[in-house]
Amino acid sequence: MNLDFRRPAMDLIPAFEAFRDAFLPTDVDMWSGVFESGRTNVPAYVEQAGRLACGEIEALVPTDTFWVFSGEEMAGELHVRHYLRKTLLRHGGHIGYSVQPKFRSRGVATAMLRFGIDRLRELGEVDALVTCDEGNVASARVIERCGGVRIPDSIAHGRPHRRYLIPV
Numbered sequence: 533m534n535l536d537f538r539r540p541a542m543d544l545i546p547a548f549e550a551f552r553d554a555f556l557p558t559d560v561d562m563w564s565g566v567f568e569s570g571r572t573n574v575p576a577y578v579e580q581a582g583r584l585a586c587g588e589i590e591a592l593v594p595t596d597t598f599w600v601f602s603g604e605e606m607a608g609e610l611h612v613r614h615y616l617r618k619t620l621l622r623h624g625g626h627i628g629y630s631v632q633p634k635f636r637s638r639g640v641a642t643a644m645l646r647f648g649i650d651r652l653r654e655l656g657e658v659d660a661l662v663t664c665d666e667g668n669v670a671s672a673r674v675i676e677r678c679g680g681v682r683i684p685d686s687i688a689h690g691r692p693h694r695r696y697l698i699p700v
């Protein structure tokens with residue numbers, strides 16, 4: 533599948549909203565906590581993504597956000613954290629991704645993770661830490677296919693999380 537990695541922008545908001553609204557109630561919620569504006573105020577979310585990429589939000593490490601398009605439809609969202617702080621070592625790691633249900637099992641997340649690893653190489657990181665909930669079989673499969681080597685699990689939000697290192 534041909535994928536186009538774009539930075540969040542105001543003119544892409546309708547595509548983002550269609551993407552976000554297609555998620556299943558059983559999916560991990562990608563837009564909670566500091567990312568809640570992805571649900572409640574998307575222009576603010578776009579603005580936050582711009583500031584986040586420049587490291588202008590003190591509580592968060594600098595992070596690139598990519599909206600990943602297949603044609604005119606948004607298939608996935610990718611976050612690449614430029615480096616890690618303590619809590620991210622337990623949960624979150626360098627890279628976060630989500631794919632809307634109708635695009636799943638077609639290699640989109642795998643392509644996004646590979647893109648994220650390339651970005652970390654540009655930033656000078658040596659290993660990518662990628663984590664997923666113990667029960668997230670699809671995400672574990674994606675990480676393992678990208679060369680993830682399992683390291684001891686962590687506990688976050690009261691649940692075990694798998695952790696992997698991928699040489700960058």
Ligand SMILES: CC(C)(COP(=O)(O)OP(=O)(O)OC[C@H]1O[C@@H](n2cnc3c(N)ncnc32)[C@H](O)[C@@H]1OP(=O)(O)O)[C@@H](O)C(=O)NCCC(=O)NCCS
Nearest residue numbers: 559629630631636637638639640641642664669670671673
């Ligand atoms: C996890 C997620 C990103 C995977 O996206 P995707 O584009 O479907 O991933 P890919 O197609 O690259 O690879 C998925 C792999 O898992 C497999 N898979 C999918 N669901 C599965 C399941 N329930 N059990 C076992 N394997 C499963 C697929 O078959 C595929 O493996 P294969 O290519 O060897 O057949 C997507 O399911 C998602 O967005 N989930 C909700 C948000 C989320 O969990 N994000 C990750 C947080 S760590």
